[in-house]
Amino acid sequence: MSFSLTQILLFIVVYLSGLFAVAYLADRGIIPERISRHPATYVLSLGVFAGALATNGVIELAYRYGYNFLLYYIGVVAMFVMATVLLLPLLRLCRVYQLSSLADVLSFRFRSSWVGAATTLAMCITLLPLLALQIQAVADSIHILAGETIGPSSSGERQDRLALLFCIIITVFSILFGTRHVSTQDRNNGLVTAIAFESLVKLAAMFVLMLAAIFAVFGGIAEMDQWLLQNAELHRALERPMQGDSARALLLVFFAGAVCMPHLFHMAFAENTDSGHLRKATWGLPTYLLLLSLPILPITWAGIKLGHDLPMDYSGLAMGSALHSFPVSAAAFVAGLSAASATIIITTLALANMCINHLVLPSRLLKIDREQSIYKQLKWLRRFVISILILAGYTFFITLSGKQSLTQLGLVAFTGTLQFLPGLIATPYWPKANRKGLLAGLCGGLLTWLFGMLLPPTTGYQPLILLQIQNSLLPDSGSLWTTVAMASLTFNAGLLILVSLLTRTRADEKIAAEICSMDDLARPIRQSLSLRNAQQFSASLAPALGEKTARSEVQRALLELRFSEQENRPYALRRLRARLEANLSGLLGPAVAHGIIERCIPFLPGAHGETEDIHLIERNLDRANYQLTGLAADLDNLRRHHRETLDKLPIGICSVGADGEMLMWNRSMAQITGIQPSAVLGSLLTSLPQPWDGIIGDFLRGAADTLLKTEVANDDGAARWISLHRTTAEENAGSTSADTIILVEDITEFELLEEELLHNERLASIGRLAAGVAHEIGNPVTGIACLAQNLEYEEDPEEIHYMARDILKQTDRVTRIVESLVNFSHLGSGAGETRLTPSNLADCIDEAVHLLTLDQAAKPVQFSNECDRELVVLADSQRLLQVFINLLGNARDACDEFGHVRVYATTDEQLVNIVLEDNGCGIPPQLHSQVFEPFYTTKDPGEGTGLGLALVFSIMGDMNGSVQLTSPVADGPNPGTRFTLQLPLGSYGSTFDM
């Protein structure tokens, strides 16, 4: 049965329109995302690998080489089953750095636009046979359906015209499909869904053919088995062994094709949104290919049984013709058409991206108009390149004049792309490989392939190795094809290794190699940027991209990173820079993107730029957690344990880089400051809200490594106290800057407790003084009572006046005693607030001595105040009084009845040294370290609280002073004790608030 040419072309247009409708519906969301983004859709889209070679060429392979046709599938299956070896590392690279093609990956890894250009050029040349294969398969199919036969007698001119018509139609659809999205970083939902749909159509068509072969040609499964038994030589032919080297070479070629073929690379990596989908493809794609390969043998046998005169590639069409069945003919045609159209569309789309990113843009062949949207210009450029590529494929097809079978063309193309395998393997596995080695290897391998395989059929150059492919695959023939394939690969890999070892690898290549390498965890460097906020990024990129594009790219990157436009954290800006480079890489290719970013957003040279980016390292380690095994996993667990320990410590810890970047901020720090780690990590110290910016900044700039106490005002107005300690981390080898670690301790509770203790001690002192006070007040009151009694009977006015003066004198005495007591009891009224004012030292000591002498029960020790009456210290007089009462009281207790407590002072520039010296029993040296501790006392129970000296120490610290103990001060039975207090020298008119 035959069809008119118009019918066939109309059928093609209708089919491709249907396909486009699927893409359109998926893009518009009419086909729901749960379908278009389902892992199964992704897996089916990978079926693009099965081009016309899978629907037609493989039948010829099965006919000639039996089970060896399975090698075509097994190569791909092996690559996907072992996805962790190459596919997942590549996917990681492609996703993180927005690489969408093999040329992107290689130029990113080898940091060379030359590598990208060479890869693109080589890829275009190696894929010409593949494009010609697809065109030939469809053109031949149209030719057969139109009632012609293929072969020397057929009209070559008419076939070329049909091919041209098909090329025009497919060009239109390729442009429609390929230029809907400009950036390669966005998943093209419509395209993926349409290709997945094509894979289903292809599979359904092949199953229709299988059913037709089994039931229509043979009459059933049993009959087919019977026919096989009758034709035992056919069954035996299945196990016809291919020459060992050829089988291995074929397997290797198809294994490499799974990752080197640009159409499969594009679908597997550029259109992937979730690594889980690729993991599912490790069994999903093998399942699909198994189903697709199942019909091959029945169709081949049906072709043999029918004994048609068409090439075996077109057994499906021959079956339709022999059975006079429209569905069978249509299924055979649709299988080939869907396979070929999907391959052409995706291959030209991927190649067009590569050409634009690695040939057109870097070489400035096209001048980008900065005034217009770059996206629109890129869209037109891509349309043009797609047209050129399909035209090139058609020209190659014309040049071949239909002399080669589909299998031959397929093998030439696959062997060509095999040359990219060494470079691709070196990307994650061999950091020493460099661009010179890669280019040398590519040149060597491709030249061998060019002269050994590609040129012979196109130029007539001898020996025609291509024409001997089929013979070389046979066990009894020479293996010329194998020789050329393996020689080109060996030559390629050898040159790559040799040149890489003999030549120097540049620093940027080493960094890229480290990023790509999965053996070593990348050690990102923390470098400083000259730009201070995200808004400056747009302005800096504008000269290269145009204002509109620059603004839109920066906004998109900010959105993806969930940063605000006001972002100014150095860590965030570094991430923004990396994201922009990745996004631009998806738009313009990695080489151009890297150049633009380096030029427009450079790092500051040498400024604190050598320390490691801790955040990024931690992020990478957290993500790679499950990948770590053995010692690495142990180390990671240890890291987590230490991190958690630091995080949960009840003391605040923050770490500041030499450039002022906050590197650590634990939970306690967040509790103390009320600032969450997420808000502060990676930002500059200066961006901390007040008062923390001032407190930590001043402490870092200061000379002291410890700040015992500083007051912080809470938002609610309540005061709190913190102590700060710092240490500087040791500089690492090769590092020029070190981080500073600051410990922040909240001592508010301790301070409040201390206040309370101070109050208690004061009350205790008052209690101790109470008896003396009562006695002291009692005497003048008795005197007043006597004078009052006498006054009642006295009539002499002069005597009355005299007695009244005496009464007033006695009441003055009482008033003074009461005032002293009241003053002392008011010591703690301003809790926590130390007000340093100029205070007369001698007066203060006198007051203390006076209070102590009120205690009549105490020993009559002699106090002598030898201080200069004019000497003024800067202190809180009330607290200083407490200090003297405690110290003089202790001195008195240590002395016997003949004790003598002497107080004198000396000045030393800005300081006053006040010495309190007694001739008491002294303090043994072994107790010196304990006497200032709270609750430590040598007195009998009930006589001392053990808080006196502790409070002295605390109060002197509060007043910027110090206290020193010396004992013994003399030999003999009364060695004595000397306390030396040091306070700032004061003068009237100076006030200082703490």
Place this chain on the structure above:
Amino acid sequence: MYINRALLLVVGVVLIFFPVIEGWAVSSETAWYRPYLLWLLVIVAAYWNQRTRYPDEL
């Protein structure tokens, strides 16, 4: 570098026993679809291998 060690072991075993497996699979004395059974086994193994749910590690 994370390569599934079980996978490496399987690849090694398959390489060692490849001649035996190939001989068994393509023998003309048996059903023509026998190689597909082996293929099915590979699919089951691949499915088993990826069952562990990983987060999107990229």
